Amino acid sequence: MVNTIGVIGLGVMGSNIALNMANNGEQVAVYNYTSDLTEKLMAKLEGQILTPYYELEAFVQSLAAPRKIFLMVTAGAAIDSVIQSLIPLLQEGDVVMDGGNSHYEDTERRYDELKAHGIGYLGIGVSGGEVGALTGPSIMPGGDLHFYNEVAPILTKIAAKADGEPCCTYIGPKGAGHFVKMVHNGIEYADMQLIAEAYTFLRGNLGLTVEEIADIFETWNAGELKSYLIEITTEILRKKDAVTGLPLVDVILDQAGQKGTGKWTSLQAIDNGIPTSIITEALFARYLSALKEERVQAQPILAGPNKRMQNLEKEQWIEYVRQALYMGKICAYAQGFTQYKMTSEIYNWNLPLKDIALIFRNGCIIRAEFLNVISEAYDEKADLANLLIAPYFADKTASYQQSLRNIVCEGIQSGVALPCLSSSLAYYDSYRTGASNANILQAQRDYFGAHTYKRNDMEGTFHTEW
Ligand SMILES: NC(=O)C1=CN([C@@H]2O[C@H](COP(=O)(O)OP(=O)(O)OC[C@H]3O[C@@H](n4cnc5c(N)ncnc54)[C@H](OP(=O)(O)O)[C@@H]3O)[C@@H](O)[C@H]2O)C=CC1
Ligand SMILES: O=C(CO)[C@H](O)[C@H](O)COP(=O)(O)O
Numbered sequence: 001m002v003n004t005i006g007v008i009g010l011g012v013m014g015s016n017i018a019l020n021m022a023n024n025g026e027q028v029a030v031y032n033y034t035s036d037l038t039e040k041l042m043a044k045l046e047g048q049i050l051t052p053y054y055e056l057e058a059f060v061q062s063l064a065a066p067r068k069i070f071l072m073v074t075a076g077a078a079i080d081s082v083i084q085s086l087i088p089l090l091q092e093g094d095v096v097m098d099g100g101n102s103h104y105e106d107t108e109r110r111y112d113e114l115k116a117h118g119i120g121y122l123g124i125g126v127s128g129g130e131v132g133a134l135t136g137p138s139i140m141p142g143g144d145l146h147f148y149n150e151v152a153p154i155l156t157k158i159a160a161k162a163d164g165e166p167c168c169t170y171i172g173p174k175g176a177g178h179f180v181k182m183v184h185n186g187i188e189y190a191d192m193q194l195i196a197e198a199y200t201f202l203r204g205n206l207g208l209t210v211e212e213i214a215d216i217f218e219t220w221n222a223g224e225l226k227s228y229l230i231e232i233t234t235e236i237l238r239k240k241d242a243v244t245g246l247p248l249v250d251v252i253l254d255q256a257g258q259k260g261t262g263k264w265t266s267l268q269a270i271d272n273g274i275p276t277s278i279i280t281e282a283l284f285a286r287y288l289s290a291l292k293e294e295r296v297q298a299q300p301i302l303a304g305p306n307k308r309m310q311n312l313e314k315e316q317w318i319e320y321v322r323q324a325l326y327m328g329k330i331c332a333y334a335q336g337f338t339q340y341k342m343t344s345e346i347y348n349w350n351l352p353l354k355d356i357a358l359i360f361r362n363g364c365i366i367r368a369e370f371l372n373v374i375s376e377a378y379d380e381k382a383d384l385a386n387l388l389i390a391p392y393f394a395d396k397t398a399s400y401q402q403s404l405r406n407i408v409c410e411g412i413q414s415g416v417a418l419p420c421l422s423s424s425l426a427y428y429d430s431y432r433t434g435a436s437n438a439n440i441l442q443a444q445r446d447y448f449g450a451h452t453y454k455r456n457d458m459e460g461t462f463h464t465e466w
Contacts, residue, residue: 001051003029005068005154006059008082009100010037013126014072016133017099017158021070022048024157031059033082060089067094068151072126075100075260083110092118095147099126101261104142104175104182111143111174120147123174125181127364128160136160138364139168140184140356142177160363167359172349179268179349180356183339186265186279188229188365189258190332193282193420195233198325201407204416206314206321210247214238220322225329227368256286265339274342276335278328281423304415312410323403324421330397331424333374334387341385354378388431397428404428 006029007018015030015037022028031053032038038052053059060067067090073082079098086096096119098107107123114121121143128137139159141148148170159168171177202208202216214237221230239248262283269276288295337353344351357375360366377390387393408425411418430436445451447466455462 001062002064003027003062004064006063007070009071009073010041012130013133015041017072018050019048020134020158022050029053029059029062056085057089070097070099072099075102090119095120097122097124099124102178103264104179107175107178122147123178125177127184132363136363138359140171140177140180142171162361167363169355169359172351176349182261183265183336185261187336189262189282190279190420191229191366193285194325194328195229197418197421198321201321205414206317210237225326254289255292256289258286269339274339276339277427278332278335278420278423281419285419320403320406323400324407327397327400327404328421328424330393331427337387
């Protein structure tokens with residue numbers, strides 16, 4: 001049997017990626033290091049042909065040369081372990097692809113190791129969740145272009161399509177693909193948290209029911225906020241708990257999980273001086289949510305504002321929330337794309353920002369109508385410093401900033417935390433401030449540590465005997 005591609009790791013994502021490949025005409029060999037998942041997958045096949053292997057060597061030998069192997073295993077040590085088992089079985093020219101959420105620096109290390117053996121290594125960001133893996137994810141491949149070109153016919157076939165184009169494009173060398181996926185997830189955290197805050201305001205400050213909010217989200221999803229995350233949140237809000245009959249969201253414990261990619265996004269930004277405050281606030285919101293017991297204990301101890309809740313005019317304030325959410329989203333994506341731009345310059349990756357926006361239009365978790373305007377902004381000016389100053393976004397924020405101010409002020413006055421909406425406004429206001437207060441910081445640093453400062457009226461470095 002000669003298989004055209006092999007998939008290792010048959011969990012949630014790997015089994016569906018393998019089926020997606022088979023549905024697109026590939027002869028797919030599958031292997032999992034424990035046999036249970038392989039048997040489970042083989043039992044649920046509906047006409048698709050996958051060929052299972054229970055020994056790694058037989059799996060590798062079944063593949064046409066040069067071999068193409070797609071890993072979809074738990075990120076971290078498991079990937080290293082699989083790679084170490086594969087190396088003695090592979091030949092020069094074979095290509096190993098890692099489709100998991102690996103840290104891009106791990107990908108660079110693995111790339112170097114496999115390159116020394118003449119084996120190609122592609123770090124491939126895959127987004128779309130369980131369903132996307134089967135029906136078409138967004139795919140972000142990084143590594144050597146000639147190795148990408150060998151697997152591109154398969155990857156582009158299995159990818160989601162937007163306007164008939166595959167949501168898969170070559171991202172850049174070495175770890176660039178996994179880097180782009182990592183920041184995608186950071187943006188995802190911010191987008192999710194912004195939606196959660198809009199929900200909080202509609203529910204708490206406007207007193208709307210979960211069903212009413214579902215209807216509002218459905219309406220929003222027909223306009224400029226149209227996105228997968230708004231769409232699924234509408235469905236989530238409509239779901240009733242089978243046990244209590246309550247909206248399911250009302251019985252879900254308010255402690256958010258996370259698997260690390262959002263944290264890595266913030267750490268990378270902090271390490272490299274990239275301002276991603278909204279993304280990081282979204283991460284911290286998850287961390288604070290995890291302190292459930294402490295929050296419950298603090299609730300009766302800590303005072304809130306004296307001000308009583310205002311009776312807000314609903315229709316008007318629903319529109320403010322919509323505009324505030326859109327504006328928050330613009331600021332969060334501006335931060336994520338700034339992280340792409342600045343990191344691309346650090347590594348000399350030449351990341352294709354316009355194409356990244358294009359491949360995010362379908363398949364991935366942050367897919368949205370909005371990505372069309374982002375791609376247009378980079379089409380007009382490839383070296384745009386920040387999305388906020390692109391004409392479309394400058395006009396939009398000019399129209400919507402007052403709504404964001406209204407919502408943030410009302411949240412502050414009523415004692416409702418809106419960390420990402422507030423952070424969006426602070427980012428917007430800071431970015432549009434030509435003369436900031438960093439002069440005070442520089443003076444303080446020079447006062448206590450003789451760190452010196454620069455002047456805005458003459459060249460040179462100065463120190464004052466304060
Ligand atoms: N779920 C999602 O929505 C998305 C996930 N991802 C990423 O894709 C990757 C896979 O995720 P997912 O399919 O959800 O995870 P699962 O937990 O469902 O699957 C993990 C797979 O890795 C295998 N595995 C675990 N440890 C080892 C090991 N030491 N050696 C060999 N194989 C091992 C597991 O085999 P066994 O069960 O037999 O141990 C299983 O096949 C992760 O990196 C994840 O972050 C990316 C995009 C979306
Ligand atoms: O990559 C993904 C989506 O794009 C995965 O679903 C990932 O697990 C999401 O991150 P987290 O679990 O930290 O919320």
